[in-house]
Amino acid sequence: MQPNPFQPAMFLAILPEIALAVLAALILTLDLTLGTARKRYLGWVTAGGLVIIMALAAALSRPAAQPELIFGGMLRLDGLTFVFRFIFLLGAAITCLLMVDSATVATPGVRAPGREGEFYVLLLIATLGMDLMASSADLVMLYLAIETTSLPLYILAGFLTRDPRSTEAGMKYFLFGAMTAAIMLYGFSLIFGLTGTTNLYAMTAQWSAGKIPVALPLVAVMLALVGFGFKISAVPFHFWAPDVYEGAPTPVAGFLSTASKAAGFAVLLRFLLAAFPQIAPDWTVVLAVIAAASMIVGNLLAAVQKNIKRLLAYSSIAQAGYILVGVVAAGSPISAKLGAQGVLYYLLSYLVTNLAAFGIVAWVGRSLGSDDISVYAGLQKRNPYLALALLVAMLSLGGVPPLGGFMGKLLVFGAAVQSGTLGIVLAFIGVITSVIGLYYYLNVLRIAFSVPAEAHLPALPVTVAFRVAIITCVALILALGTIIAPWFGLSILGAAF
Amino acid sequence: MVLLRAIIPLLSILIFLPAIAGLVILALPENRRNLIRWVALGTSLVTLLLALLVYVSYDAGIGGYQWVEGPFPWVGALGISYFVGVDGLSVPLVLLAAVVLLFGVMISWNVEDRPREYFAFLLFLGTSVLGVFSSLDLFQLFFFFELAVFPKYLMIVLWGSPKTRNYGAMKLTLYLFIGSVVALVGVLAMYFASGKFTFNLIELERAGFSPAFQYAWFPVLFLGFAVLSGIFPFHSWAPDGHVAAPTAVSMMLAGVEMKVGAFAALRVAILLLPIGAKQWAWAILILATINVVYGALIALIQKDFKYVIGFSSVSHMGLVLIGFATLTHDGLLGSGMQMFSHGIMTALFFAVVGMVYDRAHTREIGQLGGLFRVMPVAAIGFIIAGLVSMGMPGFSGFVAEFPIFMGAWQVSPAVAIIAVLGVIITAGYILLVIRRVFFGEMPAALQGRVGDIGMMDKIVVISLSVMMIALGWFPQALMAGILNSGVQRILTLLGGA
Numbered sequence: 001m002q003p004n005p006f007q008p009a010m011f012l013a014i015l016p017e018i019a020l021a022v023l024a025a026l027i028l029t030l031d032l033t034l035g036t037a038r039k040r041y042l043g044w045v046t047a048g049g050l051v052i053i054m055a056l057a058a059a060l061s062r063p064a065a066q067p068e069l070i071f072g073g074m075l076r077l078d079g080l081t082f083v084f085r086f087i088f089l090l091g092a093a094i095t096c097l098l099m100v101d102s103a104t105v106a107t108p109g110v111r112a113p114g115r116e117g118e119f120y121v122l123l124l125i126a127t128l129g130m131d132l133m134a135s136s137a138d139l140v141m142l143y144l145a146i147e148t149t150s151l152p153l154y155i156l157a158g159f160l161t162r163d164p165r166s167t168e169a170g171m172k173y174f175l176f177g178a179m180t181a182a183i184m185l186y187g188f189s190l191i192f193g194l195t196g197t198t199n200l201y202a203m204t205a206q207w208s209a210g211k212i213p214v215a216l217p218l219v220a221v222m223l224a225l226v227g228f229g230f231k232i233s234a235v236p237f238h239f240w241a242p243d244v245y246e247g248a249p250t251p252v253a254g255f256l257s258t259a260s261k262a263a264g265f266a267v268l269l270r271f272l273l274a275a276f277p278q279i280a281p282d283w284t285v286v287l288a289v290i291a292a293a294s295m296i297v298g299n300l301l302a303a304v305q306k307n308i309k310r311l312l313a314y315s316s317i318a319q320a321g322y323i324l325v326g327v328v329a330a331g332s333p334i335s336a337k338l339g340a341q342g343v344l345y346y347l348l349s350y351l352v353t354n355l356a357a358f359g360i361v362a363w364v365g366r367s368l369g370s371d372d373i374s375v376y377a378g379l380q381k382r383n384p385y386l387a388l389a390l391l392v393a394m395l396s397l398g399g400v401p402p403l404g405g406f407m408g409k410l411l412v413f414g415a416a417v418q419s420g421t422l423g424i425v426l427a428f429i430g431v432i433t434s435v436i437g438l439y440y441y442l443n444v445l446r447i448a449f450s451v452p453a454e455a456h457l458p459a460l461p462v463t464v465a466f467r468v469a470i471i472t473c474v475a476l477i478l479a480l481g482t483i484i485a486p487w488f489g490l491s492i493l494g495a496a497f
Numbered sequence: 498m499v500l501l502r503a504i505i506p507l508l509s510i511l512i513f514l515p516a517i518a519g520l521v522i523l524a525l526p527e528n529r530r531n532l533i534r535w536v537a538l539g540t541s542l543v544t545l546l547l548a549l550l551v552y553v554s555y556d557a558g559i560g561g562y563q564w565v566e567g568p569f570p571w572v573g574a575l576g577i578s579y580f581v582g583v584d585g586l587s588v589p590l591v592l593l594a595a596v597v598l599l600f601g602v603m604i605s606w607n608v609e610d611r612p613r614e615y616f617a618f619l620l621f622l623g624t625s626v627l628g629v630f631s632s633l634d635l636f637q638l639f640f641f642f643e644l645a646v647f648p649k650y651l652m653i654v655l656w657g658s659p660k661t662r663n664y665g666a667m668k669l670t671l672y673l674f675i676g677s678v679v680a681l682v683g684v685l686a687m688y689f690a691s692g693k694f695t696f697n698l699i700e701l702e703r704a705g706f707s708p709a710f711q712y713a714w715f716p717v718l719f720l721g722f723a724v725l726s727g728i729f730p731f732h733s734w735a736p737d738g739h740v741a742a743p744t745a746v747s748m749m750l751a752g753v754e755m756k757v758g759a760f761a762a763l764r765v766a767i768l769l770l771p772i773g774a775k776q777w778a779w780a781i782l783i784l785a786t787i788n789v790v791y792g793a794l795i796a797l798i799q800k801d802f803k804y805v806i807g808f809s810s811v812s813h814m815g816l817v818l819i820g821f822a823t824l825t826h827d828g829l830l831g832s833g834m835q836m837f838s839h840g841i842m843t844a845l846f847f848a849v850v851g852m853v854y855d856r857a858h859t860r861e862i863g864q865l866g867g868l869f870r871v872m873p874v875a876a877i878g879f880i881i882a883g884l885v886s887m888g889m890p891g892f893s894g895f896v897a898e899f900p901i902f903m904g905a906w907q908v909s910p911a912v913a914i915i916a917v918l919g920v921i922i923t924a925g926y927i928l929l930v931i932r933r934v935f936f937g938e939m940p941a942a943l944q945g946r947v948g949d950i951g952m953m954d955k956i957v958v959i960s961l962s963v964m965m966i967a968l969g970w971f972p973q974a975l976m977a978g979i980l981n982s983g984v985q986r987i988l989t990l991l992g993g994a
Contacts, residue, residue: 384527384614395647401640410681417685424682431678438646438674439667445647446654446663451610484572492574 010070013077016057016085017131023049024124031117039116043100043465046120050093050127057085063496069137073199076137076497083344083494084134084266087351091259092127094352096120097469098251098359101366119159122152123255130259134266137274139188139198142267143181146227149263150177153256157248169247176230176240184227190220191275200275207278218282224271225286231264233257233313234320235293245313250365253309254358257316258351265323265347269340270497273330284331287324288422292429294321299436308361309371311440312354315397318437319350322412325426329415338418340495341488342411348487349396349404349480356393356473359466360386367460373444377452382460387448389470394441396477399434404480409434411491508564508581508631511547511591515540515598516624519617530612534602537616541599544623548595552979555588560982562633563588568697571637576688576695580633585983586763586833589976590630590756593840596964597752598623600957601745604848607951608656608743615656618648619745626753630760635684636696642722642761643677645754646670649738649746656743665741669750672734673725676758680721680765683714687769701769702990708772715773719766719781725758727814729787736795736807744851747803751810752844756836759817763832763987767821771991774824778908781822786912788815789919797926802853802860805930806846809886812919813839819916820901824991826984828904833980834897838968842885842894845961849879852954853934856947862930867939872949876935878958883927885965888920893968896977 011018027046031039067078075081099119129149136142154177158170192198194216195206207217229237245253272283298318305311323346330339363386364379365371380387396405413430416423462470480487518540522533555563565582583591601619608615621644628641653666688696691704720728727735735755739747767774792812799805813835820832852875853868854860869876885894898920905913939947950958968975 380611380614388523391647391651400646401643406640406643410685413682414685414688417682418689424686427682427685428679431682432675434678435671435675439671442650442667442670445651446666449614449651449655484577485570485574488572488574 013061013070014075015061016053016089017128019053019056020124020128020131023053024121024128027117027120027124031121040100042116042120043096046124047093047096050089050096054086054089054093057082057089067496069199069201073201074138074141075132075135076201077135079493079496080266080270081131081135083490084262085131087262087347088127088130088134088259091255091262091351091355092123094355094359094469094473095123095251095255095259097465098254098355098362099249100465101463115159119156122156126152126156126255127259130263133263134270136267137200137270139191139200142200142271143185143188146181146184146231146267149260150181153252153260156252157244157256159249159252163247165247166249167247169244172240173244173248180227180230180237184224187220187223187226190223191217194220200271203275204277207276214279214282217276217279221272221276221279221283222286225290228264228268228271229290232261232268232320232323233317234290234324235297235317236290238294238298238317241317242310242313245316246307246309246371250309250358250362250371253313254355254362257312257358258354261316261320262347262351265327265343268327269330269343272327273336273340274497280331284328284422287331288328288426291321291324291328291426294318294324295430295433296321299433299440303436303440305440306373307371308373308376308444309365311373311444312357312361315437315440316354318433319354319397322409322430322434323347323350325416325423325430326412328426329412329419329423332419332423335415335419335423337495338411339415340497341491342408342415344491344494345411345480345488346408348490349408349477352473352476352480353393353396353403353405356389356470356477357397359470359473360390360393363462363466364460373447376444376448377450378457379448379460381451382457383462386460386462386470389474390448391445392474392477394445396481398438398441400438402478402481404477406481407484407487506566507547507551508583509566511544511551511595512581512624512627512631514544514547514624515620515627519620519624522613522617522620525613527611527613533612533616534606534608537602537620538599540620541595541602541623544627545595545599548592551583552588552592555583555585555979557585557978557982560585560986562699565633568634571634575636576693576697577636578634578697579637580697581631581637582633583631584986585979585981586987587630587760587983588979589833589837590760590840591627593756593837594623594626594630594753597748597840597844600844600848600961601748603953603957604748604851605743605745606953610656615652618652619749622648622652622746622749626749626757629757633698634696635688635698635701635765638698638761638765639677639681639684642757645757646674649673649750649754652746653738653742656746657741658743661737661741665737669734669738669741672731676721676724676731678721680718680761683718683721684765686710686714687718698764698769704769706770706772711770711773712776715766715770715777716780718770719762719774719777722758722761722765723818726755726762726818727758727788727811728818729784729791729811729815732788732792732811735811736804739807739810739847740801740803744847747847747851748844751807751847752840755810755814756817756840759814759821759832759836763821767824768987768990774991778822778824781818782905782909782912785815785818785822786915788812788818789916790922793919793922793926797922797929799926800862802862802865802930802934803847803850805862805926806843806850809846809923809926810839810843812923813843813886815919816898816901816916819905819912823901823904823908825904825907826988827900827907829984829987830977830980831897831900831902831904833983834893834968834972834976835901837976838885838893838897838965841961841964842882845878845882845958845965846886848954848957848961849875849882852950856950857943862933864940864942865934866937866943867935868947869935870939871947874955874958875950878962879935880931881962881965883931885969886927887924891966891969893965893972896969896972
């Protein structure tokens with residue numbers, strides 16, 4: 001098929017991934033050579049490195065007008081790969097900044113000293129895996145990429161080895177992940193058996209040949225969906241999320257709920273739309289049910305939570321439901337474009353929004369020693385700007401203009417309305433459940449902005465790294481909600497696969 | 498003037514000035530209370546002057562949209578543009594919003610709890626309403642419409658009356674959010690059904706939606722927006738929300754926000770779906786008539802001073818909706834007048850209620866009395882507003898309600914008769930409240946404790962009273978001419994359908 005499987009241009013296509021591996025090695029080396037006092041700069045170095053890699057990716061590894069399969073059909077550098085790469089890199093960079101101070105301010109005894117380096121290295125490897133997930137064009141490569149992403153994340157979730165909740169989170173995440181991956185792999189093997197190929201882009205020809213009854217690929221797709229559903233924490237594959245988010249270090253939970261979820265959606269889009277367009281009418285119904293269940297269950301359960309991390313976990317399940325509405329719309333030929341673009345836009349705004357939310361939760365949790373929503377009382381008195389950042393994040397999650405979340409919702413619901421009756425029903429379920437969503441987001445804000453009875457509340461100062469991370473997020477949330485055109489352009493680019 | 502229009506984007510300045518001032522205020526140090534409130538006052542004064550300039554310079558002879566800016570592409574790929582302009586119907590509402598904003602700031606002069614956030618949020622609310630009234634792009638209209646969500650909620654929760662604020666704020670916000678998101682689905686459906694892929698309202702007016710589409714989607718759009726105008730049976734947020742809110746927010750909510758709902762219902766549902774409007778007019782007439790009578794009856798039995806006014810708003814907004822539903826020249830003209838007149842009147846009502854409560858510390862009608870002697874200016878203002886509310890000749894209420902009844906008579910004499918009954922009940926509760934609160938014996942508990950209102954408050958009461966009397970005497974010169982040009986345009990659209 002391809003005369004020379006290794007052309008120099010191919011290495012340019014994976015330059016960001018190579019750079020990620022180099023950065024990981026560099027951090028590992030620095031971790032061994034630097035003294036304890038200087039190790040707190042490792043987070044800055046990692047974040048800086050990630051920003052440089054983003055610049056590299058933007059300048060040197062752009063997708064061609066006619067994307068081709070590279071490395072013997074294993075990878076594909078197209079718009080989807082290109083845009084998702086930024087989502088992962090930005091998510092990782094912000095997570096690093098949020099971690100910088102957790103190393104110094106960490107609760108004594110909970111965290112073993114001297115392990116910062118490992119944290120950042122694992123994070124980088126997970127990011128590398130996500131990059132490969134988004135660009136995989138072959139089932140084997142896809143599986144390897146998913147595992148490359150998952151293994152470091154299992155460790156990161158259980159990173160606080162002396163905190164039983166964290167180790168439980170890591171273990172739970174691992175068991176769920178391993179089981180769903182096994183089911184997904186079974187689905188992959190069925191697909192291979194049916195088509196005789198593992199390449200996603202070679203399958204359509206097999207389906208079109210008409211020799212395979214529709215039911216068989218649908219079963220295979222549903223088995224694979226178990227694995228993807230776990231990644232994006234959609235109902236009914238969501239049970240791990242609240243426990244893992246609650247137990248994992250908060251920035252890791254933020255990373256899991258944004259970048260890792262985005263990676264799941266990248267795979268979902270490519271897998272379903274590149275390899276299974278023929279049975280789209282069937283899988284859209286399956287996905288529509290999953291989406292509706294996620295929106296309803298996620299929002300209803302979030303509304304009754306007392307712990308902010310659990311609230312955000314259920315909220316992220318609901319958000320997965322909204323994004324799935326976009327995927328459903330992408331499966332219909334009428335709204336294929338807008339659906340995929342909506343998914344991209346939603347993920348972009350959700351990335352910065354949820355990272356801001358988890359960042360603030362991490363900071364409050366670390367400073368006040370609790371993740372109960374009740375400790376947020378008087379936050380506005382303690383630090384008005386932190387409260388304003390929380391306001392922006394919560395309202396963006398609720399989908400209120402002029403914030404990014406509003407545009408994301410508008411686009412996915414718009415695509416759903418365009419797609420037809422099923423989509424209109426989904427859009428109505430979506431908007432009604434988003435009212436429940438607004439209820440609990442506003443509740444958090446009410447507590448944060450109201451003044452508690454205790455007269456004196458100490459101020460809540462924040463550090464530079466934290467400030468940089470949160471200001472970046474808030475600025476991007478506002479930009480995504482007001483200066484919409486360039487981001488939408490990015491979504492159009494990313495919807496090409 | 499022509500040159501001025503060409504150079505200065507006056508309408509945009511008018512819309513965004515309050516929000517920009519709000520951001521500036523948020524950046525000021527918290528303890529500079531005086532500076533903060535002077536910035537707020539100065540801004541709202543300039544806003545009012547600009548609104549007056551726009552109003553006075555509106556040429557009713559030419560009619561149509563004036564002070565038009567745009568359409569400038571905002572998100573070109575989606576047909577979203579920035580496009581503002583005012584016509585004969587919206588220009589009085591722009592003026593109304595600026596008036597109420599200024600007097601809302603003045604009435605809040607002595608706010609002590611976190612004045613920075615208070616004035617900033619109030620100004621954000623101002624930009625939201627001004628933006629809706631001037632929008633010629635549907636996306637933009639919705640954007641401004643939803644912009645009001647967080648200032649409304651937070652202002653009620655933070656500065657509202659302690660007993661009911663959490664309940665009232667959440668109820669109000671969720672009712673309005675559910676209405677607006679349901680309307681959003683309708684907006685999206687129109688966007689796709691038009692086949693033009695534009696949100697430009699002028700373009701959409703010419704889209705020629707099929708009768709079946711109009712019939713199906715008109716109720717969704719009209720009711721979705723009309724929730725904010727307090728349409729029965731979705732009105733119950735209004736009294737609870739108005740009562741829970743701090744005075745300035747009650748003024749903005751009942752005075753301006755309810756008109757935002759009515760205006761959006763007219764601008765989007767009736768004007769874009771005229772065939773649907775004609776088919777469903779009977780249903781709106783019935784609901785709106787229930788509004789008038791039911792609201793007045795409930796107001797009659799209230800024991801709380803503020804609830805009386807809260808329910809009276811529901812009743813009066815019913816008249817506005819009746820005027821719309823007649824789809825006649827007289828009815829629409831009267832509705833236009835009523836929106837302005839009721840806005841000023843209810844702002845004055847809530848202002849006086851606030852002044853009484855601040856001094857007597859109770860809103861129980863049974864515990865008030867004889868206040869005329871201690872606060873004569875407030876009392877006279879309240880009486881004038883009461884006369885307006887009863888539709889007495891010589892006041893703005895008469896020139897607004899009379900055409901509505903005329904319009905209603907042309908469509909259905911029964912509706913006109915029942916609606917007039919509602920006005921008789923209005924006279925009942927207004928006179929009852931005036932007698933029991935301002936005349937009779939002052940209860941012993943209030944003796945010596947209640948003083949007169951301050952200078953700022955007097956200016957508010959007198960200015961609002963003068964406006965209502967002036968409009969009552971010179972309706973044609975002051976407003977009807979301008980409104981007429983707007984109504985003619987609507988009739989053309991309705992006739993052309």
